[in-house]
Amino acid sequence: MRATLTDMAAAPGTPSQAPSRPWRYRRVGAVLLSPDFYVGAPLGCVIALVPTLSVSAAEPVQSVLLGVSATAAALTALVLTAVSVLVGALTPAFGRLLDQMPGGVKTLLRPYLWIVGVSACGCATALVAGLGWPLVEGSWYLRFGAVSLPLALTMWSLAGCVQVVTLTTRTLEQARRADCLEERVQYHLTGNRRSG
Numbered sequence: 001m002r003a004t005l006t007d008m009a010a011a012p013g014t015p016s017q018a019p020s021r022p023w024r025y026r027r028v029g030a031v032l033l034s035p036d037f038y039v040g041a042p043l044g045c046v047i048a049l050v051p052t053l054s055v056s057a058a059e060p061v062q063s064v065l066l067g068v069s070a071t072a073a074a075l076t077a078l079v080l081t082a083v084s085v086l087v088g089a090l091t092p093a094f095g096r097l098l099d100q101m102p103g104g105v106k107t108l109l110r111p112y113l114w115i116v117g118v119s120a121c122g123c124a125t126a127l128v129a130g131l132g133w134p135l136v137e138g139s140w141y142l143r144f145g146a147v148s149l150p151l152a153l154t155m156w157s158l159a160g161c162v163q164v165v166t167l168t169t170r171t172l173e174q175a176r177r178a179d180c181l182e183e184r185v186q187y188h189l190t191g192n193r194r195s196g
Contacts, residue, residue, distance in 0.1 A: 031114060034160075034163070035159065035163070036115075036156055036157075036159035036160040036162070036163050037156055037159075037160075039155075039159050040152070040155035040156035040157070040158060040159035040160070041152040041153075041155065041156045042152075043152075043155045044148060044150075044151035044152030044153065044154060044155035044156065045148045045151070045152050047147075047151050047155070048144055048147040048148035048151050048152070049144070051143055051147050052140055052141075052143050052144040052147065052148075053140075058137060058143055061133060061137075061143075061147060062130050062133040062134070063130075064130075065126045065127075065129050065130030065133065065146075065147070065150060066126070066127065066130040066131075068122070068126040068130075068150050068151065068154050069122075069123050069124075069126035069127040069130060069150070070123075071154060071158075072119045072120070072122035072123035072126060072150070072153070072154045072157060073119075073123045075115075075119040075122075075154070075157045075158060075161055076116055076119040076120050076123065076157075078161055079112055079115045079116050079119065079157075079160075079161060079164055080116065082112065082164055082165065082168045083109065083112050083116075085168060085172075086108075086109075086112075086168055086171060086172070089171070089172050089175045090105075090175070091175060091178070091179055092182075093175075093178040093179050093181070093182035094174070094175040094178045094179065096178075097174075097178050108171065111160070111163065111164060111167055112164055114160065115157050115160035115161060115163075115164055118153055118156050118157045118160060119153070119154070119157035119160075119161075121153050122150055122153030122154040122156075122157055123154075125149050125150040125153060126150035126151075126153075126154065129146040129147065129149070129150050132146065133146065
């Protein structure tokens with residue numbers, strides 16, 4: 001995700017020409033080694049220890065889980081808004097640059113799709129855990145499972161939203177640069193025709 005569009009444009013045109021990459025740069029490796037995953041998911045599990053180890057802290061958890069579900073749904077909407085802004089920035093010049101990148105628009109949107117999927121799963125698991133809380137509140141390991149999974153997913157998606165906003169900003173800047181470069185090229189092409 002840190003590569004600029006200039007670096008991406010220099011990449012080979014077809015996936016068959018691309019050199020083999022270490023696992024950490026492939027889809028799963030890039031997800032597992034991204035800061036949003038290795039900060040957000042463990043943080044959610046650590047927070048889940050509170051209602052697991054304290055019965056008195058577990059009393060309001062049903063309401064908290066339903067609130068976590070709403071938060072995860074809001075994060076999904078936030079990322080979809082960022083995608084809308086990004087799609088609005090797809091100019092012809094930027095589109096030609098994306099066409100040179102292996103995977104094109106699909107590769108550009110992959111981080112957004114991951115975060116939408118993770119936050120939607122966080123929303124669904126928090127809703128199920130909140131509604132099923134009376135069934136699991138008697139057992140500490142069921143309490144931990146019911147609280148840790150939705151919190152881990154939601155914290156992961158929250159941290160991912162920070163990265164997605166940064167990615168959107170950087171991509172919009174690259175789109176602006178692509179447009180400026182195309183304007184300069186067109187200016188020089190038309191200026192050379194007039195002088196010739």
